[in-house]
Amino acid sequence: MVLDAMSGSTTYSAIDLMDGFYQILMREKDVPLTAVSTPSGMLWEWLVMRQGLKNAPATFNRIVSNLLCPFRDFAPSYFDDIFIHSRAEGGMTEVEVHLIHLRQVFEVMRENKLYANLKNCIFCAPEIPVLGSYVSKEGVRADPEKVETICAWPAPQNQKQLRQWLGLATYLHHYSKNFAATVLKIVSIFDKELLAMRYALIKFRVYLLGEQTFAVYTDHASLRTATKSPHLSQRMARWLSLFSEYNVVVHYKPGKTNILALPRRPDYIQSGRHGVGDEDDDECAACTAEDVTAVEITATSPLRNLISSAYEVDETCSEMIKYLRDPSDTARRRLS
Template sequence: MQRQDQPDNVVTAKAQQYLETDWESFRDNTAFNLLKEYEDSVFRPELPEGLPEIREIEHRIDVKDPNRAMYRQQWRQSPEQQREIVQWVVDMVKKKLIRPSISPHAAPTFCVRKPVGWRIVHDYMYLNSNTIRQSIPTTRKEDILDAMSGAFWFSTMDLMSAYYQVRMREEDIKFTAFQAPNGLWEYLVSPMGVCNAPATMHRLTSKNFRNLRNTKSFYDDINVFTKSPKIDDHFKALRGTLDILCENKLYVKLSKCVFCAEEIPCLGDFVGRDGVRMDPDKVQTIKDWPVPRTQEELHSFLGLTGYVQRFCPEYASLTASMFTLLKKKNERNAKVHFNDEQLKNFKGL
């Protein structure tokens, strides 16, 4: 019997049920017929069983000291968490994404509570500290937003379990070993939590989509935009992107997609026909923020409001007096007291 708290991507039958619901929600979308052409090739209920396509780009782990054993003792887990980890391992073995390991390396495994069920996580701190960081030029968020700003039609897609769609380089598999109640295991695909995984994902998507003028990728996010008001022009651009996904056997999570919209969420902001605007949820959080009483609270507030700098020309002048309160003492719980000017600037911001 299937547990009620299992993640949606574990059991094929349940994943298929959710995908059918997703398709129903897109039935009135103008791109529905186009999308259905890729139902079996791009918009699958979950990743196909087995290893991803052999590609030029694999995830590699270049270590500083190859003779150093990166082992960290596993800490205790509750019986419930142990059962979750064991079941997750069984599912991952069935999908052929992990295998038993005899590696001298081992990362501890733990559970993080989700709204429904648990997320399985590994602590690769020792591995990451011994890994040579990759220097991969990444596309600036501002450049992507500037390119898309003012377009007429927008679509956005999100790769499904993106890291699991990238193979590990064979000689580096041993470094990914992790502990579980039912043994030592290692990844055949890129695991989450290793320091260069985002760089590998960026290399993969940027290589595939760099020749498409109307497509901008940012790690596992793929955005399609067209300046023309003709919907057929957007369909053409969208088809070009979907064809590349199909050719490279890359899969997309339909429930996280938006198609043929006037505006889409993009990289923490919203981009649409009228340009780029702030995420209204973040704006509301700033509006509702109480007057900080400690340096830690002020740090948190200023860290959050840093998001609005591009949209607020007066940001530097409004925050200058507040930053002076952080220079007096270097104590998180030190009290801060706003004078009239600082309180006015806080409310103004």
Template sequence: MDLPPSSYHDSLEELWDEEEEPEEVETMMKVVLSASHQYLDVFSKVKEEKLPPHRTCDHHIKLEGSLPPKGFIWPSSSSKGAPVLFVKKKDGGLCLCVYYHKLNAITRKNKYPVPLINQLLTALNFSAIFSKIYLCGAYNLLIIQEGDEHLTAFRTKYGSYEYLVIPFGLTNAPASFQNLVNDIFYYLLDIYAVVYLDEIMGFSKSEEEHVTHVSTVLSRLRANNLLSKASKCLSHVSSVDYLGYIVPSEDLKMDQQKVQQILNWPPPINLKALQSFLGFANFYRCFINNYTKKNSSLTSFIKKDSCFPLNGEDISQLHQLKEAFTTAPILLYPPLWRPMHPIIPWVLY
């Protein structure tokens, strides 16, 4: 049921802070209005600050070779704890990160699969309208299973603390979170929605059915107490960036911002810098014909454990590889009756 004008205005005030720019508010308004007034609570900043409820898939930390807990360790009073550091976010803020390297090393790995990107993109085949929804807080939307909280203890100069929700940097966090969203959207997956961790993509063939599809997605979020940030959402668009790709209705393209990063990448001065460049470039390898041949010299340089700086032949191949990204073709979706090759997708030259 739609809200009356006065209630609608009051509800909108929960969606943004006073400090946010007018452009951000306008973006939020577009998403909210397209979603219908009845789903305003899905974008509530007030609810975003509350602790999420316990779920059937609360995150459980199983230690390798561990015995059943004996109750000898009290939360927040352990003599051990992980160190912390701050990482700068894109918006200029700081993100608290806990270095869980030691804990992760002795934690049994959860084998729950995170979707392959090419499989998700195939589901968007021949869709015309898209909406992208980001979940607020991502891993923080899932509570740590009761009794495991003390394992997340970390130290600061103000004392020791432990998490009640999944923190970033904890092994198995992606598996637990993907399990959650797959359960919530089980009957929608690959029909008119795909979900990769905290990023939901709704897709439809027509504007009319897309309204219904988006409403169904939002109703599932509300029913499971999951919240979205309106300023990061896109609603009812014909082209959208998703998981590093530009997704129109019939083909795939590289994100030009990422291509520009490749072109502006300085010549690597050490092994780590070269590995970083090749790792970044490998993401778009499916767009480059004979990619392995084009970077063979650079790959061999790593295998041979050669000394830096790069020699003339390696520098030449580096420039040729960068040039290949400026002339790369777009990718076509394969016909629905023919499966896409896992490594070499269909290409339009």
């Protein structure tokens, strides 16, 4: 409402009232209610309105608004800030009109003993900061410092950080064209999750096709109901037709519980791998790590058979394999 009232003006001033609450006197009968005991045993009573009172902001704002009510057309206020705006009218220039407006506001402040903080005041300027924005005759623009902070914000790494950044960037939605459409591209991760599932099914198509039912665990809850949604794009419809070829069951697993059992060492160098392709190999590929000499190991017998036999013999691994082949609550309790 304050910004709308300043439309069409060319000259602006901003007045900051000094120690706003302390300029309001307490009623004499209410002074004892503000008493505070000091370490020396004496009582400290407030003669002016102290900060921290529940109705202090509303009281101060109401007093300033009532005093400036006759000038609300050119001097709107917001708590301890008074914004004066003027334009050329009546054969006078905008500066002459603005000086008249300033004089009227100063007379009211003098009569009611309202003091301004001169260091924070701006007079007869083409642009002033108003409620987190900058107002000039060209219009309203965002605070450059806030824009720089948003642009320099580190890229979000998880869902919580993304929500924090979106809440911060919402400040710019008044000043950005098609802001909602731009943000939609960021927050719409449904297609990306579905694309990852499509890629996995195509990658392991040879192993997954058949009558055996297999499970897909995802931290994206909406994928469970993707096939039932009435609002699907043509691309998603094509993907779902591909999924219908598989006997797949989608299970939701929260991201915080999806922890890797065997995390990769931080000193492992991806570029140090040798001869590792997509095809299965019966030989161990040699890999290098920092400050470790590369050693090539060749299996004397089919490696896959040795590993499979070891899994079947091992008590813990055998139970895990049974659970993966046929997931059930009983098998899960046995593992835990």
